[in-house]
Amino acid sequence: MTMARLCSPVVLAAVVAGVTACSGRMSDGAPSQTTPDKQLEGTVVTASQRSALAYGEAVVIEPNDAYAASCTGVLVAPRVVLTAAHCVVYVPARSWKVTAPFATGGPEAHTARDGEPMDAAFRNVSAADYAQFDLADVGALYLDAPFANVTMPTLTPDAYGSSRGSAPTFVSAVGRSSAGAEAGLALSAVVMLDAPATSRAHIEYETAQVGAAGESGGPLFVEGSHDLVAVYAHADASGKTDAWTRLDGQVYTWITEKVASHGGWSDAPR
Numbered sequence: 001m002t003m004a005r006l007c008s009p010v011v012l013a014a015v016v017a018g019v020t021a022c023s024g025r026m027s028d029g030a031p032s033q034t035t036p037d038k039q040l041e042g043t044v045v046t047a048s049q050r051s052a053l054a055y056g057e058a059v060v061i062e063p064n065d066a067y068a069a070s071c072t073g074v075l076v077a078p079r080v081v082l083t084a085a086h087c088v089v090y091v092p093a094r095s096w097k098v099t100a101p102f103a104t105g106g107p108e109a110h111t112a113r114d115g116e117p118m119d120a121a122f123r124n125v126s127a128a129d130y131a132q133f134d135l136a137d138v139g140a141l142y143l144d145a146p147f148a149n150v151t152m153p154t155l156t157p158d159a160y161g162s163s164r165g166s167a168p169t170f171v172s173a174v175g176r177s178s179a180g181a182e183a184g185l186a187l188s189a190v191v192m193l194d195a196p197a198t199s200r201a202h203i204e205y206e207t208a209q210v211g212a213a214g215e216s217g218g219p220l221f222v223e224g225s226h227d228l229v230a231v232y233a234h235a236d237a238s239g240k241t242d243a244w245t246r247l248d249g250q251v252y253t254w255i256t257e258k259v260a261s262h263g264g265w266s267d268a269p270r
Contacts, residue, residue: 052185056102056150057226058174058219060184061141065093072175072185072218074153074228075100076255078146079263082231083217084245085117088139090127096141101185104149112141118254136203137233138245140255142262152265153221153228157252160205160222160229163192171229173210173242175218186212190223196243205230205244220244 052058061071061083068091073083081098099109117123117139125133160169173188188210195201211218211232220230230244247255259265 050187052174052187053102055174055185055187055219055221055226056100056104057153058100058102058185060099060101061087061217062097062099063091063093064095064097065091068093069214069216071216072232073098073141074174074219074231075147075150076152076155076228077259077263077265078148078150078152079143080255080259081112081141081143082219082247082255083139083141084231084233085119085122085135085137085139086127086130087217088115088141089117089122098141098143100147100150103147104151108147108149110143110145110147112143115139115141118251131234134200134203136245136251138231138247138251140258140262142258146263151226153219153226155228155247155252155255157248159246159248160193162205163194169193169229170223171207171220172223173207173218173220173232175210175232176212176215185218193229196241200243203246204233205246206236207242207244209235209240209242211235211242 057075059073059075059081061073061081063070071083071087073081073087076082094113094115096112096115097109098112099107101107119135121133121135122130122139125135130137161167162169169192170190171193172190174185175188176184176186191207191210194206196204196206205220207220215232218232219228220232221227222229228247230246233243233245235242245251
């Protein structure tokens with residue numbers, strides 16, 4: 001399969017049974033068997049994938065280091081995982097076990113022994129205060145062997161519409177579940193995407209808080225799709241919002257360069 005699928009951001013208004021569309025922590029339910037039902041003028045899309053089980057590309061990242069915390073992330077190519085930069089930089093052992101719990105046919109796991117942050121300045125700041133700097137909290141892990149049973153998400157170089165626009169984008173996240181949902185991952189409630197009203201708007205999106213305690217690096221998707229928007233960076237100090245590192249623009253260019261140099265977009269081993 002070829003991964004270089006470019007698409008214009010799909011601006012959505014989602015109606016999801018039993019899910020509040022403006023806030024809520026990670027929750028999960030039975031996967032729907034229907035496909036999205038796009039209504040007239042594209043104003044409403046009924047989401048179909050209301051379970052983390054539908055997202056084979058979502059991964060759990062466990063450092064082979066007793067002093068480093070586990071993270072979540074997302075496969076964007078058979079040998080490349082995106083996650084938060086702080087999940088890559090602050091692991092002295094330089095070794096990670098990456099598991100895709102919902103890969104086709106059952107869980108699949110591989111080891112990564114190499115990785116890097118997009119912003120090299122991450123290496124010059126401490127784990128205690130990196131969030132105060134104007135850095136894009138995104139990094140990549142490079143796997144020793146390719147994942148063979150995962151369909152990769154779609155990336156776009158374009159920005160997505162925020163809730164301040166006339167047609168906002170609705171999103172949901174796959175990440176750590178405080179409730180211990182299947183394989184430790186859960187699909188969040190549906191929330192509106194926004195740009196923070198700060199100088200960080202060029203590197204981050206913002207949503208109502210959906211990440212469970214300890215979440216780092218997990219993917220954010222356009223609701224009802226596999227269109228990848230961002231990865232989890234941090235929670236706001238107030239506890240009311242989550243910050244997500246944007247994957248458009250220069251980050252998209254960096255991702256494509258790293259995929260090209262680590263096995264490419266196809267499922268074939270290099």
